[in-house]
Amino acid sequence: MTSSRLLMRLSLRMRLVSAIAVMALASAACGGGPSTPAPGEERPAVVVTHAVLGSVVQELVGDAADVTVLMGNGVDPHDWSPSARDIETVNNADLVVANGLDLEEGLIRVLEEVEGRGVAVFHATDHVVIREMDEDEHEGEEGEEGEEDHHEGGDPHFWVDPVAMKAVVTALGGTLAAEIGLDVSERQAALEAALDELDAEVRTMLDPVPAANRKLVTGHESMGYFAERYGFVLVGAVIPGLTTQGEVSAGELSRLKAEIEEQQVPAIFTEVGTPAAVVDAIARETGVEVVELHAITLPDDGSYLTFIREIAREVAGALA
Numbered sequence: 001m002t003s004s005r006l007l008m009r010l011s012l013r014m015r016l017v018s019a020i021a022v023m024a025l026a027s028a029a030c031g032g033g034p035s036t037p038a039p040g041e042e043r044p045a046v047v048v049t050h051a052v053l054g055s056v057v058q059e060l061v062g063d064a065a066d067v068t069v070l071m072g073n074g075v076d077p078h079d080w081s082p083s084a085r086d087i088e089t090v091n092n093a094d095l096v097v098a099n100g101l102d103l104e105e106g107l108i109r110v111l112e113e114v115e116g117r118g119v120a121v122f123h124a125t126d127h128v129v130i131r132e133m134d135e136d137e138h139e140g141e142e143g144e145e146g147e148e149d150h151h152e153g154g155d156p157h158f159w160v161d162p163v164a165m166k167a168v169v170t171a172l173g174g175t176l177a178a179e180i181g182l183d184v185s186e187r188q189a190a191l192e193a194a195l196d197e198l199d200a201e202v203r204t205m206l207d208p209v210p211a212a213n214r215k216l217v218t219g220h221e222s223m224g225y226f227a228e229r230y231g232f233v234l235v236g237a238v239i240p241g242l243t244t245q246g247e248v249s250a251g252e253l254s255r256l257k258a259e260i261e262e263q264q265v266p267a268i269f270t271e272v273g274t275p276a277a278v279v280d281a282i283a284r285e286t287g288v289e290v291v292e293l294h295a296i297t298l299p300d301d302g303s304y305l306t307f308i309r310e311i312a313r314e315v316a317g318a319l320a
């Protein structure tokens with residue numbers, strides 16, 4: 001067999017393989033699309049990207065829908081990419097609930113594709129007042145190229161603010177009715193009331209933290225919405241920026257250590273995705289206390305309400 005014939009065979013085989021893959025994708029896609037649930041029939045499939053958001057969605061729909069969460073609890077969303085199975089799950093969804101604002105960077109293309117086929121995709125951050133970033137956090141110079149940055153700006157970590165979550169619940173209630181015919185109005189009203197109560201409870205829990213101690217240093221910039229809601233200042237982050245995937249430069253690190261000392265920050269918070277060696281070095285050199293913060297991990301009871309209480313308890317415990 002000549003080498004060119006061998007190549008032809010190989011390419012034919014590859015085309016066959018990709019044709020089979022396309023068929024598999026297409027058959028997976030047939031399960032998707034909006035459906036109207038009838039009593040006693042299959043429940044609509046709602047797919048949620050991360051566990052904290054998933055807990056709220058589950059609470060909202062009760063047993064009227066099958067809720068599947070893609071990222072495992074405690075997984076760093078900035079360091080996650082979907083498996084083939086995750087993509088199939090998204091393809092078979094009746095409704096996808098995503099966080100938005102590049103949190104699920106590895107899923108953006110898949111979401112655009114299913115949306116293009118008519119599957120409803122709800123982006124939670126479309127329904128939140130997005131936190132404005134400080135000037136120096138926009139690193140790009142005012143380039144007139146226009147196409148250097150395809151990323152959406154803004155802070156995706158809205159879930160640490162129960163008031164922002166309430167706005168998402170309200171919007172999602174409407175989407176569930178409009179897109180997959182689910183009436184969740186009763187559960188929605190109960191959840192909205194619970195989130196109002198939770199907000200008041202968090203304020204009470206944080207009362208003992210004096211104004212001078214309302215300073216947050218976290219693993220990355222994950223607590224901006226919490227800080228704005230409850231009157232805290234973001235002093236800095238071990239990994240500066242909105243993702244855990246950034247680099248820590250020596251200059252930034254020494255600036256952070258100086259800030260911690262100057263501002264007499266009592267404690268710093270380490271999270272999923274925070275490099276332990278860097279945190280240890282900061283603690284050793286400044287004497288600051290290190291406290292674990294569960295800003296993306298659901299507690300054992302799986303409840304969003306408990307999740308927020310835990311964050312408030314961790315912050316108050318370290319800074320009061």
Ligand SMILES: [Zn+2]
Pocket residue numbers: 078157220221222242243244
């Ligand atoms: Zn984050």
